[in-house]
Amino acid sequence: MKKYIYIILVLAIIGGLIGYKMVNKSHVETKGVTAEFVLKPAELLAAYELDEAAADTKYLDKILEVKGNVKAINEVENGGSISLDTGNDMASVTCEFESKDAVNGIKIGDEVTVKGFCSGKLMDIVLVRCSL
Amino acid sequence: MRKFIIGFFLFFLGVQVMSAQKYFTKTGHISFYSDTPLEKIEGHNKSSNCVLDVATGKLEVATLVKGFQFEKALMQEHFNENYMESDKFPKAVFKGQIDNYSKLDISKNGKVTVKVSGDLTMHGVTKKVTTDAMVSINNGKIIADASFNVLLADFNIKIPALVKDQIAKSLKIKVACTLEPLK
Numbered sequence: 001m002k003k004y005i006y007i008i009l010v011l012a013i014i015g016g017l018i019g020y021k022m023v024n025k026s027h028v029e030t031k032g033v034t035a036e037f038v039l040k041p042a043e044l045l046a047a048y049e050l051d052e053a054a055a056d057t058k059y060l061d062k063i064l065e066v067k068g069n070v071k072a073i074n075e076v077e078n079g080g081s082i083s084l085d086t087g088n089d090m091a092s093v094t095c096e097f098e099s100k101d102a103v104n105g106i107k108i109g110d111e112v113t114v115k116g117f118c119s120g121k122l123m124d125i126v127l128v129r130c131s132l
Numbered sequence: 133m134r135k136f137i138i139g140f141f142l143f144f145l146g147v148q149v150m151s152a153q154k155y156f157t158k159t160g161h162i163s164f165y166s167d168t169p170l171e172k173i174e175g176h177n178k179s180s181n182c183v184l185d186v187a188t189g190k191l192e193v194a195t196l197v198k199g200f201q202f203e204k205a206l207m208q209e210h211f212n213e214n215y216m217e218s219d220k221f222p223k224a225v226f227k228g229q230i231d232n233y234s235k236l237d238i239s240k241n242g243k244v245t246v247k248v249s250g251d252l253t254m255h256g257v258t259k260k261v262t263t264d265a266m267v268s269i270n271n272g273k274i275i276a277d278a279s280f281n282v283l284l285a286d287f288n289i290k291i292p293a294l295v296k297d298q299i300a301k302s303l304k305i306k307v308a309c310t311l312e313p314l315k
Contacts, residue, residue: 027205056222060198074159075310076178081159094158094179098201119179119198120222124158126179128199 030115031131035065041086041093048121049091059118064127066093067113070106082106083124084114094124102132155274155311156183162195162307166300173207173299175200182309184274189233191248193226193307215289216255224254226261236269243268248278257287265307274311279304 037059039047044066047055068084071092075081080103083092095114097103106112116127160180166173180195197218202208212218228250236244249262263280281302284291291299 023204023206025205027208060219060222076159077161077308079178081178083158096179096199096201117198120196122158122179122181122194122196122223123156124179124181126196126199128179128201 036062038065041068041084045086070110095130096128153187154314160309165304171298189230226252255287279306
C-alpha cells in the first residue's frame with residue numbers, strides 16, 4: 001500500500017514540474033536560429049506594398065533575416081530599436097530589441113544583419129525580439 | 133520668369149507649411165495591464181504609430197497586436213491565439229480627435245490636459261472611447277500620454293471560466309508617444 005502512495009507522490013511531483021515548466025516556458029529566441037526567410041529591406045517592403053494580406057500570411061510570426069543600412073536609432077523605453085533603410089522615405093523596417101545593450105555601438109549608416117519575428121506593417125514593417 | 137520664380141518659391145513655402153501640420157511617431161509605446169490578486173499581466177508594444185494633425189486636432193494611433201511583448205512566452209501565446217486572435221485581426225487602431233480643439237502652440241514649451249474621443253477598433257469590434265490625455269510641448273516635439281480602461285466583453289474577447297480569476301475584466305491601456313514633425 002505504501003508503495004502506491006510513493007508512486008502517486010512521485011507522479012504528482014513530475015506532473016507538477018512539467019506543468020510549471022509549461023507555464024514558465026521561455027520565449028523562442030532569434031539568436032542562433034536559422035531564419036525562415038532571408039530578404040533585403042526593399043524586398044520585404046515591396047511584398048507588403050503589393051499585397052499586405054498575402055505578405056502577412058507568408059511572413060507573420062516567422063523569423064526573417066534582413067540585411068540593410070541603419071537609417072535611424074530610435075529612443076525606446078527599456079529596450080533598443082533601429083530602423084533599416086528600404087529606399088522609401090516613409091517606410092522602413094523597424095527592428096525591436098529586448099535590451100538597449102543589443103544596439104550599443106551601432107551607428108547610422110552601418111550595414112547590419114538582423115533576425116526577428118515579423119509582426120506586420122503599419123507605416124513601417126516591424127520585427128520584434130530581434131538579434132544581430 | 134519672375135512670376136515663375138515667385139510661384140516656385142510660394143509653392144515650396146506652401147509645401148513647408150503643409151508638412152509642418154502633421155506630427156507623428158513610429159515608436160509609440162502602448163502597454164496594457166491586467167491586474168488581479170492572482171496574477172499581474174502586462175504587455176508592451178514599442179513600435180506603435182501615432183499621427184496628429186495640429187491644424188485640426190485629428191489623430192490616429194495604430195499598433196500591431198503581434199508586436200506586444202510579455203514577460204512569459206505563454207502569456208504572449210494566449211494573448212495572440214486565444215484572446216486577440218492576431219492572425220485574423222493583426223492591428224488595433226484608434227481614430228479620433230482632440231475635442232474642442234484649439235490649435236496647439238508648438239513654439240512654446242508647456243503642458244495641457246485635453247479630452248480625446250474616437251473609435252477604437254480591435255479584435256474586429258469598433259467602440260467609442262473617451263479619455264483625458266496629457267499633452268506637453270518640449271522644444272518642438274509633442275509628448276502625449278493617455279491612459280484609459282476597456283472592458284474585454286465590449287470587444288467580444290471571451291475569457292475561459294478556468295482562468296477568469298487570473299485575467300481582469302477591465303484592462304488598463306496606456307499610450308505614450310513623442311511626436312515629431314512629419315518632414
